[in-house]
Amino acid sequence: MPFVPNTDAERAEMLRAVGASSVEELFSDIPEHLHIKGLDLPDGISEIEALNEVDSLAERNVQTKKMDWFLGAGAYYDYIPAAVPALAGRGEFLTAYTPYQPEVSQGTLQAIFEYQSMAAKLLGMSVVNASHYDGATALAEAVLMAWKARDGRNRILLPRELHPEYAQVIETYCTSFDIEFVRYGGAPENAPIDDKTAAIVIAYPNFSGEIYPVKKAADRAHEAGALCIVQADPLMCALMKSPGEQGADIVTAEGQSLGNPLNFGGPYLGIMGTTDALVRRMPGRIVGETKDKNGKRGFVLTLSTREQHIRREKAVSNICSNQGLSMLQTCIYLATLGKQGLREIARQSYDKAHYAAELIGGIPGYSVRSSQFFREFLVETPRAAAQIVRALGQRGIVPGFALSRYYPDRRNELLICVTEMNTRTQIERLAAALREASR
Amino acid sequence: MNTMNMRDEPLVYELSRVGRTGCSLPKSDVPEYQVPGDLVREELDLPELDELTVVRHFTRLSQKNFSIDTEFYPLGSCTMKYNPKVNEVAASNPGWKNLHPLVGDEYAQGALELIWRLQEGLREVGGFAAASLQPAAGAHGEFSGVLMIRAALRERGDRARKKMLIPDSAHGTNPASCTMAGFVTQTVPSGQDGNIDMAALRAALDETVAGIMITNPNTLGLFERNIEEICRLVHEAGGYVYGDGANMNALTGVFRPGSSGVDVMHFNLHKTFSTPHGGGGPGAGMVAANETLASYLPGPIAVRHKSGYTLEMPPKSIGRMKAFYGNFGVLVRAYSYLLMTGANGLRRVAENAVLNANYLKSLVEGVYPVPYKRNCMHEFVAKGTVAAGVHTLDIAKRLIDYGFHPPTIYFPLIVQEALMIEPTETESKDTLDLYADALKRIAGEAASQPELLHDAPHGAPVGRLDEVMAARCPILCYRG
DSSP, X not given: OTTOOOOHHHHHXXXXXXXXXXXXXXXXXXXXXXXXXXXXXXXXXXXXHHHHHHHHHHTTBOOGGGXXXXXXXXXXXXXXXXXXXXXXXXXXXXXXXXXXXXXXXXXXXXXXXXXXXXXHHHHTOSEEOSOBSSHHHHHHHHHHHHHHHSTTOOEEEEEXXXXXXXXXXXXHHHTTSOOEEEEEOSOXXXXXXOTTEEEEEEEESOTTSBOOOSHHHHHHHHHTTOEEEEEEOTTGGGTBOOTGGGTOSXXXXXXXXXXXXXXXXXXXXXXXXXXXXXXXXXXXXXXXXXXXXXXXXEEEEOOGGGSHHXXXXXXXXXXXXXXXXXXXXXXXXXXXXXXXXXXXXXXXXXXXXXHHHHHHXXXXXXXXXXXXXXXXXXXXXXXXXHHHHHHHHTXXXXXXXXXXXXXXXXXXXXXXXXXXXXXXXXXXXXXXXXXXXXX | OTTSOOSOOOOHHHHOOTTOOSOOOOOOOSOOOOOOGGGBOOOOOOOOOXXXXXXXXXXXXXXXXXXTTTSOOOBTTTOOOOOOHHHHHHHTOHHHHTXXXXXXXXXXXXXXXXXXXXXXXXXXXXXXXXXXXXXXXXXXHHHXXXXXXXXXXXXXXXXXXXXXXXETTSOTHHHHHHHHTTOEEEEEOBOTTSSBOHHHHHHHOSTTEEEEEEESSOTTSOOOTTHHHHHHHHHHTTOEEEEEETTGGGTTTTBOGGGGTOOEEEEOTTTTTOOOOTTTOOOOOOEEEOTTTGGGOOSOEEEEETTEEEEEOOTTOOOOSSSTTSOHHHHXXXXXXXXXXXXXXXXXXXXXXXXXXXXXXXXXXXXXOOSSOSOOSXXXXXXXXXXXXXXXXXXXXXXXXXXXXXXXXXXXXXXXXEEEEOXXXXXXXXXXXXXXXXXXXXXXXXXXXXXXXXXXOSSSSSOSBOHHHHHHSOOOSOOO
């Protein structure tokens, strides 16, 4: 049996020490008739066999690297520098527990503090917590946080063009509470903010790639006594104004594209940041700097009286496990790329997406619907986008996301994403293939 | 202990030098486009480091951690078992790592089959009708489960049932999850034997009861002997039974919670199924249910057809718990572990986890009082009352000097000065002997040189930290 070191002789010796005649005796508290004979599963196999089995399943998936890849829609195929997994995969990080014993967890704690600092500065907030399960759950928790912070106000404004899966997660999270969701279209500053509104959510950019500046809507929300929540693309914030400098009270983001692989949707990184005024209402673990008894700098989990292990049913959230390793990957990613590298990736993504939009916009039958965008834009297609996706897939091109998957009536809309991974040749091949597909 | 890195390590911002970078990118091969003026970002305060500095920095930080790979880590209810290296290799296949969640079912048949196989395997281990791998953590699974109970009650027209019963030994996530699902909680006390007090349970069961959340074995490491009776009473009162699977490591292949009357339950794959804790996460919190509640499971879940696998929402699903399909990378690791252990291995896991805990208990209970005189399951709770003026916290910190991670302390809340010890099946008798020796020597020091304990740890990168100052004047972000 792998992973169990004790030999039969050792087990016999241990049973003697315990004073039991058999291992079964140790399970005597379980009523006799509830003991099972065995599980209806195959017996265990060797490492070689198990790896063969798992690898053979993996080989039945598309090999992303062999395709020209233009699909984003909330998950991004970005480059991850070799140093990131090499360092984050070290056993001392990988196999440590939540740093409740700070003296022997300074590695994890300092890395979280560094992540909090870099993420906060990127988003323009004063504090970022030690992560949520993903961008969608971070946003859902932000909605609950804002609703609780604005007593007596039950309305939350959501953009119509919010990632549909994010909207579904918000619905699940808020189902037990008396919250009214109002969807608004277009620029957030024109949304119907009133004295019943607890918060407005702004997608920056929205699901279709469109960017609306945050400032005016944030000001209007504050005038009306409401909070401003921004769901941001964190890479975009390296090039464009951060939500914080435009007045956001809570910012959430999906951190996957900052150093975490696609992994079929998880584990990803839910980023949440807020202002000093709201920090004690924020869910999730937070690391703070302090000193030891000799005056030496050290780090600890702090403001724990918000959390479930202290406050139980009165906690601000039930969250316990976070996305520690994903957060560490992002921390190392940001440190490796640094100011220049991150700007360069954002810059190249922006330029390549705009080059692609220019080419595709010039093909008869196609029109680019996004006016201001970062690396993802919406294209109206001459025939069903799902058909185009299927046709190009056979030629080794994944041209984007057909909106009909979420919205059956939006048949001719294709969301195209271009990242630093795409070359000019790939972009031109995409444009040529789209031209052919229109015929 | 002397393997730890004792040197001060500056923050990334303190190591930063203007003009450095740790990466090389291809030159852009497209024209440059103007960013709209009102959107341009001026300042970006990120550090600037070369790659070697980054590598040394994070390597040195890692050396300031205790971890399973370096030390025995017997945290009660956390199941810090060995995380097999093969899991990491299995999960690093580019066919998983680079797989986009929206690529379409036909391009992801391998992933859907893995999800389906793992759903089926875990469902079988728990004795349930169906499983969903959506939840990203144990608490996320709890939240799913209580939302399922809520949905089932509402469908019955039972909107007035708002009371969820929670034993006093439960994890804090249980009551917190109930609050998020709109329930109010009522605590049920434990009796003399460490199990739920049956008289108190009966008294609490009225027409407002939505259900009960039970951890079995409970956090005292004791099996709830009346589990069938508890489920029967709760069902008769019109409620549902939620099973918290945090301690499933004691039971795999021996007992199936679904057979005892539990309606819905989560497993922590990062505990029982050996995936790494990663300094706090990511975990995975599969939730499974019997026939009564299966149609409410969160989705989508994988479904097998003759033509292949698809992702579908269960008919009355509570909805999505997160974007996409759970912490998939964690699921690959858990599946690799399930393959290697199998039916026979899972039983051996439970047997050895329980034997190790009872053996360690037998070594230390003469010195550290154990309040419940029963065989324990995978963990036991002892009291740190070994000398006047010495507390459990002091014992925990002194263990660090002996090169051991402290157990869970001051939990469960119902045992004074609690030390909650879970050795897991992956530790050898030799390690348990050394740990017991250290605990006994510390008990001796507590009487003869208590200052050794009060000032501990002596050999860690930092001494005891001022947590009050950290909370009172929070510094949560680098201010350079």
